[in-house]
Amino acid sequence: MSPRSRPRRRNPGLVLGLALLGGIVLVAALAPILFTERAAVLGPRFAAPSSGHWLGTDAAGHDVLLRSLVATRLTLLMTVGATAMSVVFGVVLGTGVWLVRPRVREVCLRVIDAMVAFPGLLLALVVAAVLGAGGSSAVIAIGLSGIPYFARLTANLAAKVSQQEYVSTAGLLGVSRTRIAIRHMLPNMAEPLLVLTASTFAATLTAISALSFVGLGVQSPSYDWGKLLNEALPSLLADRPFQMVGPAFLIVLTGLGAVLIGDGLAAAANPRGHTAPGRSATPPAAQEATGEQLADVRDLWIHAGDTPLVKGISFGIGPGEIVGIVGESGSGKTLTAMSLARLLPDGLTSMASRMAFGDLDLRRPVPPALMAEAVSLIYQDPGSTFNPALRMGTQLTEVLRTHKRLGRREAARRILDALRVVHLTRPEQRMKQHPHELSGGMRQRAMIAAALSVEPRLIIADEPTTALDVTVQAEILRELKRVNREFGASIMFISHDIGVVRALCDRVLVMYRGEIVEEIAAAELTVETARHPYTRALLEATPDIDASWTPPRTKEHSHG
Numbered sequence: 331m332s333p334r335s336r337p338r339r340r341n342p343g344l345v346l347g348l349a350l351l352g353g354i355v356l357v358a359a360l361a362p363i364l365f366t367e368r369a370a371v372l373g374p375r376f377a378a379p380s381s382g383h384w385l386g387t388d389a390a391g392h393d394v395l396l397r398s399l400v401a402t403r404l405t406l407l408m409t410v411g412a413t414a415m416s417v418v419f420g421v422v423l424g425t426g427v428w429l430v431r432p433r434v435r436e437v438c439l440r441v442i443d444a445m446v447a448f449p450g451l452l453l454a455l456v457v458a459a460v461l462g463a464g465g466s467s468a469v470i471a472i473g474l475s476g477i478p479y480f481a482r483l484t485a486n487l488a489a490k491v492s493q494q495e496y497v498s499t500a501g502l503l504g505v506s507r508t509r510i511a512i513r514h515m516l517p518n519m520a521e522p523l524l525v526l527t528a529s530t531f532a533a534t535l536t537a538i539s540a541l542s543f544v545g546l547g548v549q550s551p552s553y554d555w556g557k558l559l560n561e562a563l564p565s566l567l568a569d570r571p572f573q574m575v576g577p578a579f580l581i582v583l584t585g586l587g588a589v590l591i592g593d594g595l596a597a598a599a600n601p602r603g604h605t606a607p608g609r610s611a612t613p614p615a616a617q618e619a620t621g622e623q624l625a626d627v628r629d630l631w632i633h634a635g636d637t638p639l640v641k642g643i644s645f646g647i648g649p650g651e652i653v654g655i656v657g658e659s660g661s662g663k664t665l666t667a668m669s670l671a672r673l674l675p676d677g678l679t680s681m682a683s684r685m686a687f688g689d690l691d692l693r694r695p696v697p698p699a700l701m702a703e704a705v706s707l708i709y710q711d712p713g714s715t716f717n718p719a720l721r722m723g724t725q726l727t728e729v730l731r732t733h734k735r736l737g738r739r740e741a742a743r744r745i746l747d748a749l750r751v752v753h754l755t756r757p758e759q760r761m762k763q764h765p766h767e768l769s770g771g772m773r774q775r776a777m778i779a780a781a782l783s784v785e786p787r788l789i790i791a792d793e794p795t796t797a798l799d800v801t802v803q804a805e806i807l808r809e810l811k812r813v814n815r816e817f818g819a820s821i822m823f824i825s826h827d828i829g830v831v832r833a834l835c836d837r838v839l840v841m842y843r844g845e846i847v848e849e850i851a852a853a854e855l856t857v858e859t860a861r862h863p864y865t866r867a868l869l870e871a872t873p874d875i876d877a878s879w880t881p882p883r884t885k886e887h888s889h890g
């Protein structure tokens with residue numbers, strides 16, 4: 331499959347905005363060098379516009395146009411300074427909120443909400459009054475008043491991004507929360523933050539000019555656009571409005587440029603698409619399970635507050651065994667698997683009388699490195715498993731570099747080997763590509779390769795093929811089976827597809843409303859042999875698939 335790239339759309343607003351701001355920046359750079367001296371020359375007072383003074387002169391006889399142009403640099407610097415302060419502190423605060431414990435986070439979010447509700451300009455006026463009149467206090471005041479907006483947006487985005495599977499995976503791998511925030515979360519929040527930065531820039535410009543206009547901002551002999559407006563006020567009241575035109579026009583032009591850039595960025599933002607779900611095919615028949623338990627779970631309860639979601643279930647997984655979990659949506663399959671990987675979502679609690687994985691007691695804290703070697707996860711949607719902002723190679727090797735302490739080269743070599751194992755074509759090239767340049771099947775293979783590269787003892791596959799087309803599903807299932815056979819990894823396989831489960835798994839747990847209602851050998855998963863009425867109902871609701879069918883031996887690149 332050829333790399334899919336996002337088609338470039340025309341965005342005239344963005345181009346116009348960039349051109350406008352580019353022009354203003356040029357004026358800011360050159361005007362003070364070229365015109366500062368001439369702007370200080372005194373001529374006739376209150377002169378009307380003429381060929382000598384295009385916008386007339388002010389009360390002292392200064393050329394209004396030249397002063398407006400010279401004021402551009404100071405105005406822009408102050409606006410950039412205050413905007414940067416809002417962005418940096420807001421983003422740090424918003425991300426920091428995500429890093430603290432849930433209860434503290436809740437309090438912080440309420441405080442941020444209250445600060446957002448407080449009028450920004452009023453806050454700025456209070457701060458400016460406390461700090462005293464002056465350019466720097468205006469910057470601090472306006473910068474401070476913008477922080478809550480960025481903090482709230484960042485916290486909201488962080489909450490959303492933190493639910494993504496690549497963030498959970500990084501957490502499972504023991505990547506520190508700070509590193510996850512910087513490496514995995516911030517790049518994926520950049521787009522909305524840039525849009526807010528552009529509109530905040532426009533609002534900051536107006537607010538800083540307003541502070542100077544009311545006398546709390548820049549003081550003589552310095553001047554910004556707001557100060558020039560302040561000086562022009564008596565002329566406006568005396569019917570000489572032209573003195574206002576220069577600074578007012580430049581404020582509008584700069585603000586317009588920033589708003590157009592913000593709108594252009596928002597229009598260019600394009601959420602990633604998802605592959606349409608399809609039906610799956612059946613892989614070769616299952617192999618025999620061993621008696622000894624790799625994972626042993628007894629009386630596992632998972633609660634959301636007082637509501638039980640998983641109700642006292644017990645099960646085991648033998649070494650090299652493939653255990654399927656089936657059941658209707660919401661029956662607790664994913665939560666059961668996630669508690670085994672110690673990745674329950676925030677707000678849920680689990681208890682068990684025994685929860686052992688080999689020698690590890692999963693009810694106690696387990697070092698992330700040990701956990702990473704014990705369990706690997708393969709999720710349903712290969713689109714959201716990888717961080718779209720990073721190259722495949724960077725994120726695939728992260729596992730090995732974090733936990734096996736391998737160098738960049740050795741980690742890359744191991745991943746390349748693993749990519750070859752899962753028959754991903756041109757692995758060297760794939761390592762340099764971003765996730766969106768790979769097809770769903772390729773990303774799923776890459777995920778399996780990453781899962782294999784740590785040589786885990788258990789692979790949890792949560793509907794790993796649901797989002798893939800039929801041919802790719804067959805290939806992926808065959809890879810899982812091969813990995814199980816050749817590397818001896820146990821697999822916990824969650825699926826809605828009874829046909830696949832029957833063909834791939836050794837044993838099947840049937841879940842219904844948070845309980846395991848039947849545990850059955852995969853071969854007996856038929857309407858005739860199932861004992862529990864719910865299992866029979868589930869089987870009757872599933873179209874019959876010939877479990878002996880073996881998928882055709884297709885090459886990955888023929889469909890990828």
Ligand SMILES: Nc1ncnc2c1ncn2[C@@H]1O[C@H](COP(=O)(O)OP(=O)(O)OP(=O)(O)O)[C@@H](O)[C@H]1O
Pocket residue numbers: 634639657658659660661662663664665666675676677678
């Ligand atoms: N973070 C959460 N907070 C509260 N309830 C939750 C949370 N996550 C899941 N649940 C609830 O727990 C129940 C079991 O969810 P789970 O995701 O394990 O179901 P599932 O069997 O995997 O469903 P599906 O097949 O649709 O993925 C559902 O009723 C779900 O709404």
